[in-house]
Amino acid sequence: MGRWEPNASGRLARAALELYLERGFEQVTVAEIAKRAGLTERTFFRHYADKREVLFAGSGQLQELLVGAADAAPGSAAPIDVVAAALLAVSAEFQERHEFARQRQAVIAANAELQERELSKLAALSAALTQALRRRGVAEPGASLAAETGVAVFKVAFERWISADDEQEFAHYIRESLGELRVVAAGA
Amino acid sequence: MGRWEPNASGRLARAALELYLERGFEQVTVAEIAKRAGLTERTFFRHYADKREVLFAGSGQLQELLVGAADAAPGSAAPIDVVAAALLAVSAEFQERHEFARQRQAVIAANAELQERELSKLAALSAALTQALRRRGVAEPGASLAAETGVAVFKVAFERWISADDEQEFAHYIRESLGELRVVAAGA
Numbered sequence: 001m002g003r004w005e006p007n008a009s010g011r012l013a014r015a016a017l018e019l020y021l022e023r024g025f026e027q028v029t030v031a032e033i034a035k036r037a038g039l040t041e042r043t044f045f046r047h048y049a050d051k052r053e054v055l056f057a058g059s060g061q062l063q064e065l066l067v068g069a070a071d072a073a074p075g076s077a078a079p080i081d082v083v084a085a086a087l088l089a090v091s092a093e094f095q096e097r098h099e100f101a102r103q104r105q106a107v108i109a110a111n112a113e114l115q116e117r118e119l120s121k122l123a124a125l126s127a128a129l130t131q132a133l134r135r136r137g138v139a140e141p142g143a144s145l146a147a148e149t150g151v152a153v154f155k156v157a158f159e160r161w162i163s164a165d166d167e168q169e170f171a172h173y174i175r176e177s178l179g180e181l182r183v184v185a186a187g188a
Numbered sequence: 189m190g191r192w193e194p195n196a197s198g199r200l201a202r203a204a205l206e207l208y209l210e211r212g213f214e215q216v217t218v219a220e221i222a223k224r225a226g227l228t229e230r231t232f233f234r235h236y237a238d239k240r241e242v243l244f245a246g247s248g249q250l251q252e253l254l255v256g257a258a259d260a261a262p263g264s265a266a267p268i269d270v271v272a273a274a275l276l277a278v279s280a281e282f283q284e285r286h287e288f289a290r291q292r293q294a295v296i297a298a299n300a301e302l303q304e305r306e307l308s309k310l311a312a313l314s315a316a317l318t319q320a321l322r323r324r325g326v327a328e329p330g331a332s333l334a335a336e337t338g339v340a341v342f343k344v345a346f347e348r349w350i351s352a353d354d355e356q357e358f359a360h361y362i363r364e365s366l367g368e369l370r371v372v373a374a375g376a
Contacts (some may be wrong), residue, residue, distance in 0.1 A: 149340050159332070176329065
């Protein structure tokens with residue numbers, strides 16, 4: 001076993017993002033990431049399976065947080081309020097990682113394969129949220145539609161949050177998108 | 189140039205789907221598809237770039253149809269009504285290909301790479317619809333949210349249509365999902 005490095009995974013993630021932004025995701029090797037972080041390749045592989053996983057390592061945790069918040073909502077809550085509670089719980093987690101989120105998004109936007117991977121992760125979030133709503137007794141198509149709509153709200157809010165110049169919190173954009181959803185749907 | 193084969197692309201698509209369902213997408217070769225269709229490999233490649241394109245060849249046309257219907261909606265239409273008109277136009281096109289759509293979905297559901305590709309196509313539809321709404325003067329985040337919500341409605345309706353035992357048209361499920369969207373959003 002190598003020696004323990006304080007916050008190695010964070011240092012590796014920052015080094016990886018820097019390099020991906022500088023030179024493009026495809027061009028960067030694990031050896032270069034480790035070197036930039038002042039760590040060994042062996043330490044890299046103790047934290048991440050490959051260079052792609054640096055970008056997606058948090059998604060399991062994100063899903064747990066989302067589903068946990070949905071499960072914790074009051075039994076009387078309407079499906080969209082369950083979804084809102086779940087999105088707001090997630091937004092709090094993102095809030096501390098604004099710069100990381102912004103850089104990560106720029107890397108993903110520049111690479112078709114990473115975009116497909118990201119869409120796949122979002123689809124998994126939607127499926128997990130659908131299951132959480134069904135467990136609460138929400139019937140179909142309501143459960144699927146509330147979950148898919150929730151992911152739509154999340155995507156739009158996220159895009160606005162990372163491209164905004166102001167200092168508004170992610171939660172602000174989640175609430176804005178939820179408000180806009182009401183306006184959009186009521187127009188029908 | 190080979191000789192012209194009547195409806196070669198349709199015969200190839202049917203043969204490909206049969207084989208993908210029988211043996212799994214990965215296992216099937218273009219040579220086998222051509223043989224099953226009673227055509228040559230050369231004819232296959234005159235119609236499709238590769239075996240994956242058999243499943244996604246219609247997506248450009250679908251996007252044109254969607255955007256065309258959005259552009260053709262009355263200037264006074266609310267964003268969600270523009271989206272509804274676009275989805276209903278698309279649903280009419282799907283209606284004649286129920287069995288193809290059902291089989292195609294089963295093939296895609298069994299293969300992670302095809303699923304990512306499908307999600308990517310849906311994201312492209314959403315982006316095209318967002319642009320169509322912006323051209324009509326719909327501001328952000330309304331345009332993105334209406335488009336993303338429209339794709340959510342489409343996904344849920346599609347899933348229900350292809351898994352339903354009844355003889356309801358796809359348009360029925362689009363209307364059902366749009367109605368459910370109003371209920372979901374109003375609960376907020």
